[in-house]
Amino acid sequence: MAFDIKKIREDFPILKRKMNGKPLIYFDNAATSQKPAPVIDAEREFYEKYNANIHRSIHRLGEEATKKYEEAHDKASKFINAGFEEVVFTSGTTESLNLLAYSLGSEIKEGDEMVISQAEHHSNFVQWQQLAKNKRAKLKFAEITDDGTLDLGQLSRILNKKTRIVSLFHVSNVLGTINPIKKISKIIKEKSNACFIVDAAQSAPHMKLNVKELGCDFLAFSGHKMLAPTGIGVLYGKQELLEKMQPFMFGGEMIKHVTFEDTKFNDLPWKFEAGTANIAQAIGLGAAIDYLNKAGMQNIERHDAELAKYCYRLLDSMGDVEIYGPEERNSLVSFNVKNVHAHDTAAVLDSEGIAVRAGHHCAMPLHSLLGIPASARASFYLYNTKEEIDALGEGLKKVSKVFS
Amino acid sequence: MSENLDPGYTGEGMYRENIIDHYKNPHNKGSIEDADAQFTENNATCGDVITVQLKVKDGIVKDIKFQGRGCAISQAAMSMLTGEIKGKSLEKAKSVKRGDIVGMFGIEIGPVRTKCATLGMVAVKNAIKEFELKKVSVKEGVK
Numbered sequence: 001m002a003f004d005i006k007k008i009r010e011d012f013p014i015l016k017r018k019m020n021g022k023p024l025i026y027f028d029n030a031a032t033s034q035k036p037a038p039v040i041d042a043e044r045e046f047y048e049k050y051n052a053n054i055h056r057s058i059h060r061l062g063e064e065a066t067k068k069y070e071e072a073h074d075k076a077s078k079f080i081n082a083g084f085e086e087v088v089f090t091s092g093t094t095e096s097l098n099l100l101a102y103s104l105g106s107e108i109k110e111g112d113e114m115v116i117s118q119a120e121h122h123s124n125f126v127q128w129q130q131l132a133k134n135k136r137a138k139l140k141f142a143e144i145t146d147d148g149t150l151d152l153g154q155l156s157r158i159l160n161k162k163t164r165i166v167s168l169f170h171v172s173n174v175l176g177t178i179n180p181i182k183k184i185s186k187i188i189k190e191k192s193n194a195c196f197i198v199d200a201a202q203s204a205p206h207m208k209l210n211v212k213e214l215g216c217d218f219l220a221f222s223g224h225k226m227l228a229p230t231g232i233g234v235l236y237g238k239q240e241l242l243e244k245m246q247p248f249m250f251g252g253e254m255i256k257h258v259t260f261e262d263t264k265f266n267d268l269p270w271k272f273e274a275g276t277a278n279i280a281q282a283i284g285l286g287a288a289i290d291y292l293n294k295a296g297m298q299n300i301e302r303h304d305a306e307l308a309k310y311c312y313r314l315l316d317s318m319g320d321v322e323i324y325g326p327e328e329r330n331s332l333v334s335f336n337v338k339n340v341h342a343h344d345t346a347a348v349l350d351s352e353g354i355a356v357r358a359g360h361h362c363a364m365p366l367h368s369l370l371g372i373p374a375s376a377r378a379s380f381y382l383y384n385t386k387e388e389i390d391a392l393g394e395g396l397k398k399v400s401k402v403f404s
Numbered sequence: 405m406s407e408n409l410d411p412g413y414t415g416e417g418m419y420r421e422n423i424i425d426h427y428k429n430p431h432n433k434g435s436i437e438d439a440d441a442q443f444t445e446n447n448a449t450c451g452d453v454i455t456v457q458l459k460v461k462d463g464i465v466k467d468i469k470f471q472g473r474g475c476a477i478s479q480a481a482m483s484m485l486t487g488e489i490k491g492k493s494l495e496k497a498k499s500v501k502r503g504d505i506v507g508m509f510g511i512e513i514g515p516v517r518t519k520c521a522t523l524g525m526v527a528v529k530n531a532i533k534e535f536e537l538k539k540v541s542v543k544e545g546v547k
Contacts, residue, residue, distance in 0.1 A: 343450045343475035343520065347418055359449050373451025402419050
């Protein structure tokens with residue numbers, strides 16, 4: 001299918017909005033993406049036509065809601081080439097990764113080792129740090145080289161038979177770098193018996209994922225960064241591992257049978273979905289996956305990488321802009337205008353209708369490593385264009401002028 | 405559709421000449437060697453930091469100095485605030501509100517940037533709070 005950006009842009013109602021009389025240029029996709037009409041419609045249709053609780057109500061609405069919810073599960077499984085039993089819906093990447101820290105964490109003992117990288121998002125950082133503290137386990141850090149990529153040699157050296165968990169980002173939300181997950185999976189299997197977890201929050205929206213090829217044990221991502229509503233996300237886990245794991249939350253759908261003495265938990269994937277699910281959001285995720293598949297994940301990957309490269313080169317040519325990370329990157333560029341705080345940069349860009357993120361992007365340890373308090377970040381998605389990046393370039397000239 | 409849902413939206417108008425001037429040439433930047441009170445306040449969202457020091461005599465702020473780094477809004481607001489507080493009573497310094505900062509700026513500030521604009525104000529209030537607590541404990545110690 002042709003990748004028709006004009007048509008794609010028409011599907012996103014928010015892109016019609018004017019900011020200060022100027023068209024909205026939305027470059028904060030790594031924080032959350034905008035939503036196309038089919039996703040908004042799918043949520044509305046659920047509430048207007050078949051709102052009911054799932055898996056329990058024996059009436060027409062309940063049956064319809066359950067069918068649509070399970071269809072969304074099926075779409076999410078196929079989206080990453082996983083089995084139906086291997087995909088659990090959560091509220092997002094953060095909950096997925098916390099579920100793992102809680103459930104796998106119960107098996108961690110004093111002296112065990114865990115590995116994360118220096119560039120993790122706080123959502124793949126703090127729970128492991130706290131788990132290590134609580135269990136007197138050791139948390140080791142895979143280092144980032146000067147060019148912003150993961151040091152695979154150093155990673156290999158810190159792995160050993162005591163390593164129980166390795167949890168790494170797929171695409172960095174600050175540097176835009178892509179970790180070679182397949183290669184890393186191999187290194188981990190050679191050197192340890194650790195579970196390998198992949199934080200795919202920044203990769204799932206932009207590239208075709210195949211968990212069988214990636215070779216990881218677990219993978220987590222959020223719906224809202226890939227056109228779906230907030231409050232819905234995915235945890236993938238290999239079936240044999242999910243079967244062995246203890247549930248994270250109890251009650252509701254995760255139960256099969258309860259007596260006064262004990263409880264039998266439900267089958268996968270429902271064992272990990274306690275309480276009433278975020279049904280409308282899940283159905284919205286299903287619609288988002290349909291939309292992405294129609295546009296073609298390969299097309300999106302090519303488009304987003306091309307924009308990132310175009311932006312990198314434009315900013316690099318400006319002279320007074322410092323860029324973080326290498327030229328080879330996925331879908332975003334973090335930068336600072338020299339001698340201007342990222343917040344001020346973002347505020348001036350905002351007056352031009354350009355939305356970028358400014359701050360530490362939930363990666364404070366990485367920012368301290370880079371030696372900066374904050375950075376501005378432009379992150380792209382399927383509806384963005386090179387013309388919009390040109391406008392960013394003009395906006396940055398204005399930033400320099402205001403603060404010169 | 406209405407252009408700006410946020411009534412506090414001022415866009416680049418935020419960077420008026422007086423604000424840029426305070427940012428580039430801050431008043432009362434530096435340190436006091438024998439300060440009576442000191443406090444450091446951080447803004448976690450953007451990494452802004454302000455350390456304020458006070459010299460107090462007879463309930464009056466005799467001197468105020470600050471050090472810090474951060475966005476133009478946080479640093480300019482602190483610079484302006486020091487001018488307002490110097491020579492005034494502690495009571496007066498404690499009573500500064502968000503609205504007073506908005507008044508000094510001459511423009512409305514949106515909810516997100518309010519954190520930046522009031523960072524110095526919070527630091528001053530905390531410095532005074534600690535100073536007063538210390539005084540109480542010293543008095544009790546004498547008893």
